Structure formats: structure tokens, C-alpha cells
Amino acid sequence: MSENKKMVEAITPQGEDFAQWYTDICLKAELVDYSSVKGFTILRPYGQAIWENITRIFDGMIKASGHENVAMPLLIPESLLQKEKDHVKGFGPEVAWVTKGGSEELEEPLCIRPTSETLFCDHFARVLHSWRQLPFLYNQWCSVVRWEKTTRPFLRSREFWWQEGHTIHETAEEAKEETLRILDYYTDLCENHLMMPLVRGPKTESDKFAGAEDTYAIEAMMHDGKVLQAGTSHYFGDGFSRAFDVTFTGRDNTLQYPFETSWGISTRLIGGIIMTHGDDNGLALPPAVAPWQVVIVPVAQHKEGVLEKARELRESLAKFCRVKLDESDNSPGWKFSEWEMKGVPLRLEIGPKDIEKDQCVLVRRDSREKAFTPLADLDTAIPALLGEVADALYQRAAANLTRRSFYCASMDEVRRTAESETGFIFAMWCGEEACEDAMKEQTGYSSQCIPFEQKQLSDVCPICGKPAKHMVAWGKAY
Amino acid sequence: MSENKKMVEAITPQGEDFAQWYTDICLKAELVDYSSVKGFTILRPYGQAIWENITRIFDGMIKASGHENVAMPLLIPESLLQKEKDHVKGFGPEVAWVTKGGSEELEEPLCIRPTSETLFCDHFARVLHSWRQLPFLYNQWCSVVRWEKTTRPFLRSREFWWQEGHTIHETAEEAKEETLRILDYYTDLCENHLMMPLVRGPKTESDKFAGAEDTYAIEAMMHDGKVLQAGTSHYFGDGFSRAFDVTFTGRDNTLQYPFETSWGISTRLIGGIIMTHGDDNGLALPPAVAPWQVVIVPVAQHKEGVLEKARELRESLAKFCRVKLDESDNSPGWKFSEWEMKGVPLRLEIGPKDIEKDQCVLVRRDSREKAFTPLADLDTAIPALLGEVADALYQRAAANLTRRSFYCASMDEVRRTAESETGFIFAMWCGEEACEDAMKEQTGYSSQCIPFEQKQLSDVCPICGKPAKHMVAWGKAY
Numbered sequence: 001m002s003e004n005k006k007m008v009e010a011i012t013p014q015g016e017d018f019a020q021w022y023t024d025i026c027l028k029a030e031l032v033d034y035s036s037v038k039g040f041t042i043l044r045p046y047g048q049a050i051w052e053n054i055t056r057i058f059d060g061m062i063k064a065s066g067h068e069n070v071a072m073p074l075l076i077p078e079s080l081l082q083k084e085k086d087h088v089k090g091f092g093p094e095v096a097w098v099t100k101g102g103s104e105e106l107e108e109p110l111c112i113r114p115t116s117e118t119l120f121c122d123h124f125a126r127v128l129h130s131w132r133q134l135p136f137l138y139n140q141w142c143s144v145v146r147w148e149k150t151t152r153p154f155l156r157s158r159e160f161w162w163q164e165g166h167t168i169h170e171t172a173e174e175a176k177e178e179t180l181r182i183l184d185y186y187t188d189l190c191e192n193h194l195m196m197p198l199v200r201g202p203k204t205e206s207d208k209f210a211g212a213e214d215t216y217a218i219e220a221m222m223h224d225g226k227v228l229q230a231g232t233s234h235y236f237g238d239g240f241s242r243a244f245d246v247t248f249t250g251r252d253n254t255l256q257y258p259f260e261t262s263w264g265i266s267t268r269l270i271g272g273i274i275m276t277h278g279d280d281n282g283l284a285l286p287p288a289v290a291p292w293q294v295v296i297v298p299v300a301q302h303k304e305g306v307l308e309k310a311r312e313l314r315e316s317l318a319k320f321c322r323v324k325l326d327e328s329d330n331s332p333g334w335k336f337s338e339w340e341m342k343g344v345p346l347r348l349e350i351g352p353k354d355i356e357k358d359q360c361v362l363v364r365r366d367s368r369e370k371a372f373t374p375l376a377d378l379d380t381a382i383p384a385l386l387g388e389v390a391d392a393l394y395q396r397a398a399a400n401l402t403r404r405s406f407y408c409a410s411m412d413e414v415r416r417t418a419e420s421e422t423g424f425i426f427a428m429w430c431g432e433e434a435c436e437d438a439m440k441e442q443t444g445y446s447s448q449c450i451p452f453e454q455k456q457l458s459d460v461c462p463i464c465g466k467p468a469k470h471m472v473a474w475g476k477a478y
Numbered sequence: 479m480s481e482n483k484k485m486v487e488a489i490t491p492q493g494e495d496f497a498q499w500y501t502d503i504c505l506k507a508e509l510v511d512y513s514s515v516k517g518f519t520i521l522r523p524y525g526q527a528i529w530e531n532i533t534r535i536f537d538g539m540i541k542a543s544g545h546e547n548v549a550m551p552l553l554i555p556e557s558l559l560q561k562e563k564d565h566v567k568g569f570g571p572e573v574a575w576v577t578k579g580g581s582e583e584l585e586e587p588l589c590i591r592p593t594s595e596t597l598f599c600d601h602f603a604r605v606l607h608s609w610r611q612l613p614f615l616y617n618q619w620c621s622v623v624r625w626e627k628t629t630r631p632f633l634r635s636r637e638f639w640w641q642e643g644h645t646i647h648e649t650a651e652e653a654k655e656e657t658l659r660i661l662d663y664y665t666d667l668c669e670n671h672l673m674m675p676l677v678r679g680p681k682t683e684s685d686k687f688a689g690a691e692d693t694y695a696i697e698a699m700m701h702d703g704k705v706l707q708a709g710t711s712h713y714f715g716d717g718f719s720r721a722f723d724v725t726f727t728g729r730d731n732t733l734q735y736p737f738e739t740s741w742g743i744s745t746r747l748i749g750g751i752i753m754t755h756g757d758d759n760g761l762a763l764p765p766a767v768a769p770w771q772v773v774i775v776p777v778a779q780h781k782e783g784v785l786e787k788a789r790e791l792r793e794s795l796a797k798f799c800r801v802k803l804d805e806s807d808n809s810p811g812w813k814f815s816e817w818e819m820k821g822v823p824l825r826l827e828i829g830p831k832d833i834e835k836d837q838c839v840l841v842r843r844d845s846r847e848k849a850f851t852p853l854a855d856l857d858t859a860i861p862a863l864l865g866e867v868a869d870a871l872y873q874r875a876a877a878n879l880t881r882r883s884f885y886c887a888s889m890d891e892v893r894r895t896a897e898s899e900t901g902f903i904f905a906m907w908c909g910e911e912a913c914e915d916a917m918k919e920q921t922g923y924s925s926q927c928i929p930f931e932q933k934q935l936s937d938v939c940p941i942c943g944k945p946a947k948h949m950v951a952w953g954k955a956y
């Protein structure tokens with residue numbers, strides 16, 4: 001048990017230093033490695049496998065609803081980036097510039113895509129002709145580059161992996177519907193697969209995406225009380241279409257501009273999973289995206305028949321779940337800690353005595369609850385237990401969200417809460433940017449979104465006293 | 479039928495201008511679009527879907543054999559690129575340089591990866607400690623950038639999508655085995671899924687990958703007689719390990735250098751599919767990678783019950799194949815040409831008379847053969863026909879390869895063949911680079927590989943008359 005203990009000690013406890021705990025998990029669970037380029041990370045096999053599971057689930061959702069994947073160029077000419085005024089204002093300052101190709105200086109600098117609205121619009125302008133072609137429901141999986149000053153694995157890095165959906169529609173109504181449909185897919189992904197409860201709604205004017213008419217967000221509550229923006233969906237109206245001269249001949253034979261959306265989720269979600277479900281023993285992965293859902297740890301594996309039985313079990317379990325057999329020379333205790341730290345939802349222990357009784361021990365990562373289970377029942381017991389682990393992760397996260405949700409009617413209440421707690425402060429708002437600034441200055445809290453689920457906490461904005469327009473979810477964001 | 483005719487006429491016949499025929503297919507089958515950046519292409523949904531099918535098949539192969547995906551950074555510091563002398567000599571002149579991030583000039587220029595050996599080695603050096611960790615069997619799916627002067631969709635572009643495998647092993651033997659194992663996977667992919675017969679073998683010294691000890695290639699014969707290098711697998715020895723100081727503690731407790739491989743296939747394969755199977759009617763896709771394996775074209779679709787039946791068929795066919803129902807307003811003739819041009823392996827026609835008889839017409843893309851088929855038999859008839867189409871594509875391509883394979887003993891024979899034919903010229907070679915240069919100069923043919931299947935065509939090198947070492951496959955390459 002000494003190795004075992006050493007291993008657990010290597011992770012900083014959450015209560016001691018949450019940021020260090022997070023970094024420890026990222027590195028020790030072998031999710032990422034730092035690279036030789038500042039702010040650029042490497043997704044190691046375990047981190048990449050989680051990302052691939054997320055992509056498979058979401059890719060299935062959007063393909064089932066008629067979306068198609070494409071691949072756009074990596075580079076954007078400076079002139080193209082500048083076509084939409086708000087967009088270039090938002091992204092211009094944080095892009096990386098290619099100025100040399102081979103041995104030649106480029107006539108026009110090319111930036112590495114920070115997002116690809118401009119490239120999609122440029123393509124749409126070339127291929128769109130008639131209303132009969134609409135809608136275009138496009139998506140791409142790729143990495144993008146934003147020259148961030150301070151970086152952290154998954155949460156903020158100069159390169160990250162994501163999907164960016166870009167659609168154009170005949171009417172504003174259809175585009176608005178798409179924006180919200182995608183928000184529902186994001187919700188389904190987060191709440192039913194990543195087991196991450198959300199607060200959802202539009203962003204305030206000051207917090208919208210560069211060039212968007214409306215930005216909707218899904219916001220998740222992390223274990224430390226800070227908020228993670230987990231995905232956004234934007235409605236652009238026809239602003240980009242006009243800037244890029246994307247037109248089509250409409251049903252009435254007139255030339256029209258299509259209405260556009262874009263939407264994205266990224267490897268940031270892995271940061272969200274870590275900070276939603278992890279604990280002082282390490283990662284705890286939702287079964288839907290865990291690279292291994294079950295790890296088999298043989299006990300006394302040198303004894304006759306143990307490894308054979310364990311391998312037999314791996315074969316039969318592989319038919320209905322993602323299963324890993326740890327045959328390494330490490331002690332069972334070391335393996336228990338290792339796979340607990342890596343967040344595998346279920347551990348299956350099997351030793352000589354279990355084999356005699358045709359049973360094994362199943363141990364849940366979330367509660368560490370143990371159950372002796374007949375081998376003949378595993379094909380029903382394991383899926384059932386994985387479902388229970390998933391539900392328990394959601395319940396625990398939902399309890400954290402509830403415990404950290406504070407409804408305040410007055411500025412006094414807001415201030416007292418902000419001083420003693422971290423979480424969502426729900427409070428009314430007049431709709432003025434000045435009051436957002438004042439809130440930020442006085443409490444350190446900024447607006448996260450205007451939740452779909454509104455409550456009338458007071459009639460006036462607690463900041464300025466003018467009539468209240470909406471209830472805002474204020475928070476401290478990652 | 480006038481629309482139909484117009485459509486078919488829009489593709490330049492192969493015999494008239496093969497290069498233009500190729501470009502026509504790329505654009506008119508909606509595989510790619512040109513972008514606003516010279517040499518950068520866009521994969522449109524149909525092209526991207528083919529690529530996703532290829533990736534799914536190959537990803538399955540390598541995962542089943544223990545390989546794991548990772549994601550490496552997009553950018554390489556100049557100093558890292560320069561660590562391995564041969565490698566930087568090979569790639570240095572053709573990379574794109576990032577010199578500015580946000581508003582700051584970078585202290586060290588970063589190049590966009592042209593390939594990622596340097597990044598993988600840098601990572602391996604950080605995470606490898608003991609022989610117990612070996613082998614690392616890593617792969618990544620991404621795009622890379624090489625600043626090519628002349629570009630063509632899929633065949634040579636400044637950005638292309640690929641997989642790059644990078645593995646390190648305890649011994650040279652294991653690494654050599656891996657190099658050849660991957661070549662076998664590539665062969666399986668090309669011959670059994672893309673239906674593309676190959677000539678396989680090591681490259682000559684002058685044609686090896688920058689920094690490799692051995693480069694093995696799979697070479698495919700295109701319909702015009704030119705050769706496409708479809709994939710390569712490299713054995714590096716411990717050269718990169720030494721250059722990047724990648725070490726591990728061996729079984730005998732000494733510090734050792736691991737042995738390395740890398741291997742790649744790319745969207746180039748799509749160019750290969752086009753030029754292997756396409757004809758004057760357009761694309762012809764191998765069923766394994768066709769986005770749609772069957773297209774249902776309703777005949778007299780305005781008549782009662784036709785569309786309903788067609789939709790019913792789509793539902794039942796979707797259980798065992800990738801099926802598209804074309805419900806558009808276009809005429810059946812227009813649809814026939816359209817989907818023929820897009821290379822869908824099977825067309826299913828169904829009209830009122832067919833419905834009365836509980837049958838439909840199945841038409842093969844490769845031979846245009848028609849067969850009336852009872853609807854009740856479709857679940858066996860369609861998979862069988864798809865298999866027959868695949869086999870016929872392979873046979874046709876194999877016949878082209880045979881017809882274009884010329885075995886020459888003397889330089890006279892080589893010259894006569896080179897003047898009148900295009901294809902593989904198989905001839906003996908002494909092993910000297912001077913003779914490769916002479917062959918190129920005198921005939922325009924260059925060495926493609928030293929085929930595994932050797933024949934003793936003569937005892938001497940026909941170029942210099944010195945003793946022959948190997949039979950080389952000479953050709954004109956894309």
C-alpha cells in the first residue's frame with residue numbers, strides 16, 4: 001500500500017489549491033502534456049479518447065438532423081478577415097499571422113483561423129445560387145488558434161480542438177430555430193452524456209460573439225463555484241451575408257441574402273468534466289465518454305487460472321462495454337489507485353476465491369460502493385451500474401449547482417453573497433451595460449447569461465434602481 | 479433528356495484531356511471547392527464523407543492492433559525543426575512561417591507542421607522513461623501544410639488532410655516489423671476497400687523520406703498510366719531518438735535509444751480513387767467508401783403511392799446500407815446522370831408498374847447492367863451486388879495495371895516502350911543514383927519503388943551494364 005499511498009498524495013487536495021488540483025489531474029491522469037510552444041498542449045491518448053467519445057456522440061446528433069461535415073482551409077487572408085467589421089474587431093487582435101511560405105514573403109499576410117465564419121461565407125458566396133439549395137447545414141471538426149496571454153490546459157489555450165457549425169437559411173425564422181435547436185443538442189450532450197447540469201440562455205449585448213445578433217450559451221457550475229461557458233450558439237441575421245455578398249435567387253425570383261448561424265463546443269468540455277466530477281482521488285468520468293468504462297484488476301494474478309479468467313471476462317465484457325484489463329506487474333493496490341485517479345467508472349476485481357464462487361467484486365468510482373456479483377449476471381449488472389454511476393454524478397453536480405445558486409433582490413444581498421460564497425448570483429437587471437460594469441467593479445461578478453428560466457426577484461435593477469428587464473445569472477467565469 | 483445530355487457533356491472526356499477530366503470530376507461531383515488562398519482547397523460534404531469513410535476503416539484497423547490517437551500542436555519552433563539534419567533539409571524549404579502572434583513579433587518563428595516527427599520526438603523525450611512503457615503506438619488525424627508551387631485538388635495542395643502514425647520501440651526488429659505491418663494495413667485498405675491494386679516495395683536511396691533509413695511505398699496505377707504514390711511507411715532506426723535525446727532505461731538498466739517509425743496516408747487517396755475507377759460518365763466509387771451506396775430514384779413520383787413506397791424502401795434499406803432517396807423535382811433522367819456522375823455504386827429505380835409487381839430495377843454504376851429485383855429480396859440482393867461492383871472495379875483496375883506493366887531487359891526496349899506507352903516499366907538496376915538520373919533524363923521515367931515481387935529480367939543494369947542488383951518499377955508519378 002505504500003506505492004498506492006504515494007500516488008494519491010501526488011494530487012493536491014481540492015480544498016488546499018483547486019487550481020493546482022486541476023493541473024495535477026490534467027498531467028497525472030495523462031490527459032495532456034505541455035509542448036515546446038508556449039500555450040500549445042498535446043492531447044495524450046487518454047485525453048484524446050475522451051474527446052473522440054464526445055465528438056462521436058455529437059457528430060451522431062447533428063448528422064441525424066441533416067448536418068454535413070466539411071473541411072475548410074486553415075488560413076484566412078487578411079482582407080477576408082476584415083470584411084465584417086465587428087468580427088475583425090473581436091478576433092483581429094488575437095490571431096497568429098503567417099507571413100512567409102517556403103522562401104517567399106507573402107504579398108498578403110494569412111492568419112491561422114481563430115474561427116471560420118469568414119471562410120464559410122466566402123465559400124457560400126461561390127456555391128449558393130437558388131433557394132432550392134437551402135439550407136446549408138455545415139460543420140467541421142478541427143483546431144483553431146487564438147493568441148491568448150494566459151493559458152491553462154483545456155480551459156484556455158492558444159490552440160484548441162472543436163467543432164464549428166455554420167449554417168445558412170432562407171428565412172430569419174429558420175435560422176433562429178437552428179440556433180436554438182443546436183443549443184438543445186448541446187444541452188442533451190452535457191446533461192445526458194457528460195452529466196453536467198446547465199444554466200442556459202442568451203448573453204447580454206456586451207458579451208455577444210463578434211458579429212452576432214444573438215448569442216446563446218450553456219453555462220456549467222464547477223466544483224469550486226466558478227462558471228464554465230461550455231458552448232455557444234449564434235444567430236447572425238444577414239449581417240455576414242451582406243458583408244460577404246452571399247446571395248440567392250428567392251422563390252419570388254428576387255436576389256436575397258440568407259440568414260446565418262454558427263455554433264461551437266470544444267475540448268474545453270473536458271476541463272468541465274474534470275471540474276464537475278473530479279475529487280481528491282482524481283478524475284471521475286461519465287460512463288458515456290470514459291475511454292474505459294470498466295477496468296478489470298486481477299487479484300493474485302500469478303495464481304493459476306486468474307489471468308485466464310480475467311482475459312475471458314475481458315472478451316465477454318467487450319461485447320457491451322469499453323473494458324480494459326490491467327495485466328501489468330503493479331500491485332492490485334497500485335492499480336486500484338491508478339484507475340481511480342484516471343476516473344474509470346467501474347472496477348472489476350477478480351481473484352482465486354471469486355473464481356471458485358463464480359463471482360467478482362464490482363466497485364463504483366463515484367461512491368466506492370462494492371458489490372459481489374455473479375459472473376453470469378455481468379451483462380445486465382454492468383450496464384445497470386454504469387447507469388447508476390452516471391445518475392449519481394449528475395445528482396452530485398446538480399446538488400453543487402443548487403447549493404451555489406443564490407437569489408438576491410438587493411445590492412446588499414448581492415454584496416454579502418459575493419463576499420462569502422462563490423457561485424451563481426441571480427439578480428434583476430435593467431439592461432444597461434453601465435450596470436454590468438458596476439456589478440463587476442463592486443463584486444467581481446460578471447453577467448454569464450440571461451437564463452431561459454426567469455424569476456421576478458424584484459421590480460428594479462438592484463444596481464441602479466431603474467425598472468428591471470431580466471434576471472441575470474452573474475458569476476465568476478473560467 | 480436534354481438536361482441529362484447537357485450534364486454529361488459538361489465533363490471533358492478522358493481521351494480528350496485527362497487532366498481536365500480530373501478537374502471536372504473534382505468540381506462537378508462537388509468533392510472540393512477552391513478557396514481564396516492559392517493552393518488551399520475546401521472539402522465539400524461529398525468529398526469529406528468519402529474521407530470520413532476512409533478514416534473510419536483505417537482507424538478501426540490501427541486501433542484493433544493497439545494503436546492510440548493523440549493530437550499534437552499545429553506549430554513547430556524553428557529550433558525543433560532543425561534538430562534532425564536530413565529532416566530539416568527535406569522540409570525546411572517548403573514550410574509556412576508564423577512570425578506574429580496577436581500584436582507581438584515572435585522571438586522565434588514557428589512553422590506550421592509539414593509533418594510531425596519533431597513534435598512526437600519532443601513529446602517522447604519528456605514522457606518516456608522505462609522499457610516497460612514501450613512500444614508507444616501513436617497516430618494523429620490532422621491537416622498539414624507544405625508550400626507547394628503547383629497544386630491540384632487531392633494530389634498536391636498546400637494543405638492536405640492525413641493520418642500520421644509515429645511509433646517507438648525497444649528494438650530495431652520490432653520497429654522494422656511495425657513499418658511492414660502498417661504497409662500491410664495500407665495494402666488491405668487500398669486493395670480490399672478502395673479496390674485499387676498496388677505495386678509495393680522499398681524506395682531507392684535517393685527517394686527516401688527525409689531522415690529515414692528505409693521508406694516503403696504503395697504505388698497505384700492510374701487510368702492514364704501515371705503512378706500515384708498512395709502511402710508510405712518509414713523506418714528511422716534510432717536517428718531521430720539520438721537527435722532529440724529520446725531515451726529509456728532498458729531491461730539491463732542501461733540508457734538506450736528507442737527505434738522509430740512513421741507512416742502516412744492522405745486525402746491523396748481520393749485522387750487515386752477518381753483516377754482509378756472514374757470514366758467519361760464521372761466518378762465510380764468503391765462501395766466501402768461511397769457516401770451513398772444506393773440511390774433511390776422514384777419514377778413518376780407525382781403518382782399516388784410512389785414516393786410513399788420509395789420512403790418505405792429507404793427506411794428498410796438504411797438497416798444494411800448507406801442509402802439516399804432523391805425526392806427533388808428534377809426529372810428521373812437528370813437524376814440518373816447526376817448520381818452516375820457522383821459515382822453511386824447502385825441505383826434503385828421504382829415506379830408505379832414496379833410497385834404493382836412488388837419489384838424494382840437495380841442498375842450498376844460500373845457496367846450499367848440492369849436487373850429487375852423482387853422487393854422482398856433486396857436485403858440479400860443489394861449486399862451481393864455491392865460486392866460484385868467492388869470486385870468488378872478491382873478487376874478493371876487490375877487489368878489496367880497488367881496492360882500497363884512492361885518488362886524490359888535492354889535500354890532499347892525501355893526507350894521504345896517509353897516512347898509509345900505510359901505505365902510501369904520494370905527493368906533491372908545496379909543500385910547507383912547516376913543510373914536513376916540517366917534513366918530520368920533519357921526516358922522521363924523515374925524510380926517508383928523496388929517491388930517486393932522481384933523478377934530477374936537480365937543480369938546487368940540496362941543503363942550502365944554493371945551487374946544488376948534489383949528490379950525497379952520505373953514510372954511517371956503524380
